[in-house]
Amino acid sequence: MDQMVIGSQVYPYTVQTQHSHCIIMNQIDGSSSLSGEGSKPVVKRRRKRRSKDSSATNDDDVAGIMLRKRKLTDEQVNMLEYSFGNERKLESGRKEKIAGELGLDPRQVAVWFQNRRARWKTKKIEEEYAKLKSQHDTVVLGQCQLESQVLELTEQLSQAQNEIRKLSERLEGMSTNSPSSSLSIEVNDAPIDFEFVPETNYNIPFYMEYWDGLYV
DNA sequence: TTGTGTTTTACGACCTCC
DNA sequence: GGAGGTCGTAAAACACAA
Numbered sequence: 717m718d719q720m721v722i723g724s725q726v727y728p729y730t731v732q733t734q735h736s737h738c739i740i741m742n743q744i745d746g747s748s749s750l751s752g753e754g755s756k757p758v759v760k761r762r763r764k765r766r767s768k769d770s771s772a773t774n775d776d777d778v779a780g781i782m783l784r785k786r787k788l789t790d791e792q793v794n795m796l797e798y799s800f801g802n803e804r805k806l807e808s809g810r811k812e813k814i815a816g817e818l819g820l821d822p823r824q825v826a827v828w829f830q831n832r833r834a835r836w837k838t839k840k841i842e843e844e845y846a847k848l849k850s851q852h853d854t855v856v857l858g859q860c861q862l863e864s865q866v867l868e869l870t871e872q873l874s875q876a877q878n879e880i881r882k883l884s885e886r887l888e889g890m891s892t893n894s895p896s897s898s899l900s901i902e903v904n905d906a907p908i909d910f911e912f913v914p915e916t917n918y919n920i921p922f923y924m925e926y927w928d929g930l931y932v
Numbered sequence: 933t934t935g936t937g938t939t940t941t942a943c944g945a946c947c948t949c950c
Numbered sequence: 951g952g953a954g955g956t957c958g959t960a961a962a963a964c965a966c967a968a
Binding site: 805826837 | 955956957
Binding site: 786787788823824827828830831835 | 939940941942943
């Protein structure tokens with residue numbers, strides 16, 4: 717059993733001490749954290765913090781030292797973790813039961829669950845963030861690939877436009893008075909057939925230029 | 933040993949639900 | 951209105967590098 721020496725007094729440092737510590741705490745505070753001020757105006761009152769001074773001798777300071785928070789034992793934490801794994805919320809009866817089994821104040825059990833839920837929530841948020849980041853990175857990568865393809869296709873399109881313009885100019889030079897409804901030319905030894913389809917809606921600029929070139 | 937960063941315990945303020 | 955929740959934070963406990 718650990719001991720805490722305060723002045724001439726030796727205080728046992730055990731689970732029971734932790735239990736007592738909470739009772740003292742509530743008495744000293746003269747308040748419960750669950751007092752619930754409802755919708756009163758927000759008045760942030762800084763609570764008194766416990767002193768770090770261990771050389772104190774008067775009753776209040778001794779109590780303050782007794783109030784020092786104590787780490788829960790591994791066994792207590794394991795039991796609390798197990799309980800938390802079964803159910804993250806803590807109804808009154810269960811809290812009393814756990815507190816009794818572990819020799820803790822019910823308030824300690826409630827606080828532990830509150831903090832545990834907060835840690836769990838933080839972890840969940842971090843996991844969700846990592847998942848979303850991964851998805852985002854995947855989308856960004858896909859976007860880069862698509863942009864690269866767009867550049868490549870734009871370049872190809874530009875080259876094709878140039879080819880067509882050159883051919884158009886050549887055809888213009890060879891043009892006769894009677895327009896033909898179709899014509900056939902070769903580009904790079906590959907035959908390309910053009911067919912005039914008046915009802916087709918060509919709204920791509922270079923096609924319009926091409927037709928304009930043919931039928932000026 | 934000591935300075936510093938992180939984790940754990942505890943609390944005050946406020947919110948929600950019954 | 952009370953019980954129990956979240957949120958933000960203080961302070962003790964702990965880990966660890968320098």
